[in-house]
Amino acid sequence: MLIFVRNRKPITLSNYKSDLKFALELDQNDALKSYRNQFHIPKDKRGNELIYMTGNSLGLQPKQTKSYVNQELDDWANLGVEGHTDAKNPWLTYHEFLTESMAKVVGAKPIEVVVMNTLTANLHFMMVSFYQPTKKRYKILIESDAFPSDKYAVESQLRHHGFDDQEGLILWKPRKGKELLNYQDLETILEEQGEEIALILIGGVNYYTGQFFDLKRITILGHKYGCKVGFDCAHGAGNVALNLHDCGADFAVWCTYKYLNSGPGSLGGCFVHERHAFKKDLNRFTGWWSHNKQTRFNMRGEFDQLSGAEGWQLSNPPILSMAAIKASLDMFHQVGTEKLIEKSKKLTDYFEFLLNELGEDTIRIITPKNSEERGCQLSIQVKNADKSLHHKLTESGVISDWREPDVIRCAPVPFYNSFEDVYRLVEKLKLILNE
Template sequence: MQFQNTLAFARQMDTSDKLKEYRSEFHFPKVNGNEVIYFAGNSLGLQPKRSPSYVDAVMDDWASLAVEGHFHAKKPWWDYHERLSVPLAKIVGAKPQEVSVMNTLTVNLHLLMVSFYRPNGKRYKIICEEKAFPSDQYMLQSQLKFHGLDPKEALVEIQKRPGEHFWRTEDVVEMINKTGEELALVLIGGVNYYNGQVFNMKAITLAGRSVGAYVGWDLAHAAGNVSLELHDWDVDFAAWCSYKYLNSGPGNASGIFVNERYLNKDDIPRFEGWWGTKKETRFLMKSEFEPIATADAWHLSNPSILSLAPFLASLELFEEAGMPALVEKRNKITGYLEFVLRAIAKEVSGNFEIITPVDRGCQLSVLFHGEGKSLFKYLKNNGVIADWREPNVIRLAPAPLYCSFEDMYRFGQILKAGIVGKG
């Protein structure tokens, strides 16, 4: 397709967009009375307009039924979380029994590491990417310290090559093979938060498991953004937040994946709680833990229904749209944004570069040389909500459920005006 940096072309693309109606399903903030161009779905997705009705239904049941809502609400609370498993399984490429929703992301990664990081003898090292998201760094370092290990020696960080902004799959595989029998766990962010790179999760998982290590993925920036096949890739475990591309609301519940080979086992090490025991015997108050035969066995406490309600509302949108259609539009709209950026760079001699490689989702990270935060502030004041990362990167994430091609064109014109105004 031959892109054009014109308003007419952008509107033509929107007219033919099969997902264009979903834009009206979301609330947009406004600046100067106009809806913003929203590029921050990789930090917090917009609110679906149907979310309040889902929350209101829970509140109404609480008011009219009180404790009886656990079993007699229209969507009973005691199994409310199970309604999220089927749509989530489609998004991450899993079987429904391999998926559950509980807690928040870093909490879940810690809980999963109880099961999947078991240092033993010479097999104790963890591989991650350099400068992983800080919460992952803190989590991994604290797990190593908990086991009496020195992170400086036990945590192996995959480096980028000098002068490059991305990781190479062959370098990751080489480090996995080099670490070999010392490797206990590979845990990497499936989509890097900073540069937007999508790692080759299939190849890395195969390499990690081939040397006898567990392989897990932090899918915070991947779930709802890229095609995932966790079951077919033979991933051991994964976790993701739901408030970015999945639009569930600020700080909302996390999803987990546990490969079916670890399900229905009472001898796997894990922290256990009431909500992970079998439903059939849960209310018998037995002293012995009997794991439910799904990923729900990793639950500790009953989930927060008020958190799950808006999550369920958003997943309904994903069910309607379907991940294949979302990925198709993601590729087009991100490609168009890249085209617009390069066109503007030629027009105004913009001193910036896209550091996101071709293996990407819907995020483009743009390195602005010498621009500083003043340009970012200009964009914000003119209705562009993006994300700043030190020292000088602006992250742009055109989420396909609610971003339009006209947004991409309009952003280019605002960016151009901001650069020219600084010249």
Template structure:
């Protein structure tokens, strides 16, 4: 049952009833909420920036520290969970999370590092085909990475980056405009690189349609899933992009600055001719310890590994990935559609003109996040929210992002959040 089939009610009784009937409600207890000076339970609506800490994260990190203390270097091969293959223990979970085959994914590095590594392989500009197509409103780090790659190859970012912008008077991109741009400029485009969920507007894109259109024109295709992994039901293998990258500290609750992930489609798994930056950990595991001088890449995404994995970070991420397997992405996505639909329903009952939702209304075009533009004093609005125990974030000049992540946000949290907004709207009108 989708959010459109539920008859929402603007009452506390309804919110509590939805929570009592929620099959995932017990998972909220698996996370640690930050303290707040209000003394009230925190309303944590900023999992799109940093997810909460799973209770087991500390246990797993301490477990790795204990093995290091007791075993020293032998911890690579013995102990509770040997370090040498530790990253492999997350491979099948990660594949399920993003809709991929295990050979197509690996947990490694951080997002922008992985983006650069992927562009080394999949952005191969020529005089005829040198351009990268991306969103004008892409996250700044993506824009910096793309511009630096274009300059590295001797091209001009002003000429060789095509930036997609919404139509005048609109906040989000139209799929038909993206596809039309690909068709019109396709023979000039080397790489189509989009975020599958825009960090600012919360708009989600049709990855399958974009990939088909770009491949038809001979372009390579990559996606930044920073706001998609753990948020949307993904089907990377079937959608068919050449690569994707993501971080694990937002919806994946892996901890600040933790490892990201990489998807490389199976069709590239054994292509040893693909240019790449090489490192020992990406060498074929069967011959790695022969210490030969010539690089022989492991099949699949692991062939892009550079160095052995930071075990303490993997340990923390492991705690969250186990919860994703318990909950399953279909169930989490179903709840997130209900939570976001309920939030939207309540926002529509606020005084006209007080707040505008920038994020598309169609659940297929968004994840859990709603981006809100306030008509008056948005920074003061943020202060009011913070003092009431609401954690959300601000993007200049006037946008507050609210993300009711389904692991740990309740329907009652959503009801309380909009109650704070309603009181502020009433005070502003007086």
């Protein structure tokens, strides 16, 4: 597998080297290396940069974010309410400044994307439209180890519609002794219960294992049995090539504070496939920001539904949060998702190589080996380890995260992580294991 080119000579997994010099050479030849300096890297009390590997939980802050937010603060201070029309970036249409770049990030058409609300709120709004149960078809299928918030949300939707939240929930489970999900098992579930399933909701990239699912395959399979299909792309947006339009899903939701670097608790995004764009009779919750823009401020007319994903908005957007999203999306637009994914695969392949050097009797990576079936996250099990290992890593200057019962998740993000970061992380892990 060709993964890197240095001085026109290919570097493959078979001739990676496990020394610092090699890592520094990879960084020297990295076309995106300058972007690291455009982010704030956390430091320890002595002023040394930490090895930050939790972009899968909270992305780092771009240095330009402050100026983007300050622009809106200044316009608010100087213009007051007139900022809605007279600000440098008029607030009335601010969400539109994000649409094209966000659509490129998730592989969608602009009409299919809107930035609004937060992740689980958007999931509920989507289920208002795309979970329409009947007495016969009412079940919801999710992966067995879905992110807890997704499980809680679908359980509450089942209860809201008068169904038992245990009987109505179908779990796609890994096979005994395995962590990764098997598509044949999904096919079997649908063969047996497809006519009873109203909605399939899968995390595009599983938060625990890092498995990146074949969204198109799942969508085609679900639609074959008459199910609506949606994806929670919280761990996919800005990390992998989602290609949401081409996959054909009915809807998708995501957050922007992980790989999209927009800040803690920032707004989320929604995708609604264009085949639903003009279905004004599609059930949904509405508010004045989903009303026709030309007559929105007349205040007296009957509701006039906007077309496309914008038609799912409810309220005017929080500008300061959107400014932080714009700061990040402008960087994505500048670099291009394809180049980021290319570097991501190189970083993660190198990370996998170094971990495997520790020996299979010590380290087990539960994330798929195939780089097409994962993003930048590797989920690591260390034999006979407990959470004390994670604490020691943290004390050594590595910011990763622990997920029960025994997994350390590390995500080398292509925007700001280096090959040297990856090398030093593994060296620190090696020292701790040898104590």
